Amino acid sequence: MTTLFGKTGHPRTNKILMAAELSGMELTFVEADMKMVKSKDFAAKNPFQKIPVLETPEGCLSQSNAILRFVASSKAELLGGSKREQALVDQFLDMLHFELETPANTYMLAVQGCQPLNEAQMAHVSMDLKKVLAVLDSHLADKEFMVGSALTIVDLLLAQILLPFFRFVLSKEWRVSMAGLTRHFLKVSALPCF
Numbered sequence: 658m659t660t661l662f663g664k665t666g667h668p669r670t671n672k673i674l675m676a677a678e679l680s681g682m683e684l685t686f687v688e689a690d691m692k693m694v695k696s697k698d699f700a701a702k703n704p705f706q707k708i709p710v711l712e713t714p715e716g717c718l719s720q721s722n723a724i725l726r727f728v729a730s731s732k733a734e735l736l737g738g739s740k741r742e743q744a745l746v747d748q749f750l751d752m753l754h755f756e757l758e759t760p761a762n763t764y765m766l767a768v769q770g771c772q773p774l775n776e777a778q779m780a781h782v783s784m785d786l787k788k789v790l791a792v793l794d795s796h797l798a799d800k801e802f803m804v805g806s807a808l809t810i811v812d813l814l815l816a817q818i819l820l821p822f823f824r825f826v827l828s829k830e831w832r833v834s835m836a837g838l839t840r841h842f843l844k845v846s847a848l849p850c851f
């Protein structure tokens with residue numbers, strides 16, 4: 658049996674559940690609260706006591722993008738259709754993790770009041786976000802998908818990171834000005850597995 662320990666609604670969990678649905682991998686989902694995650698038993702699954710964790714008959718996997726790749730691997734196209742596309746998938750997984758996910762999380766935690774920022778910090782993180790969103794928008798200007806001509810795990814990751822922004826933050830004017838990114842988000846978020 659393969660079990661995913663994660664948090665309902667969190668992008669790091671959602672991208673894996675979507676990939677499992679698309680690849681046909683059967684897994685059981687366990688809602689993991691922090692009491693469970695910080696327990697001694699859970700430390701045996703992931704010594705860093707973080708989620709998500711995938712428990713498989715061969716052992717546990719942590720780091721959500723590693724889990725994402727593993728879960729998607731039953732449907733090879735999700736990892737890129739050629740060696741070059743596979744390298745591009747890796748490139749964008751790292752790029753989205755380092756350049757987008759960090760400022761996106763900082764921004765959302767501030768907006769939700771969980772980890773408030775002062776004006777200068779907020780301006781700084783907004784500027785970082787605008788820069789990376791502009792790069793992604795220009796990449797998508799003439800493309801349907803982030804890599805090649807079919808959906809990959811990069812598309813799932815990008816749409817999941819941006820979901821709270823499209824839900825709560827981005828204005829109509831912004832959506833019009835970032836047409837590539839908006840079109841991409843609407844396409845991926847319309848998938849039944851989203």
Ligand SMILES: N[C@@H](CCC(=O)N[C@@H](CS)C(=O)NCC(=O)O)C(=O)O
Binds near residue numbers: 667706707719
């Ligand atoms: N790079 C890791 C980050 C994992 C992570 O920070 N998970 C959060 C929840 S989404 C967590 O478990 N936080 C608990 C903690 O930091 O103590 C991944 O992509 O899986």
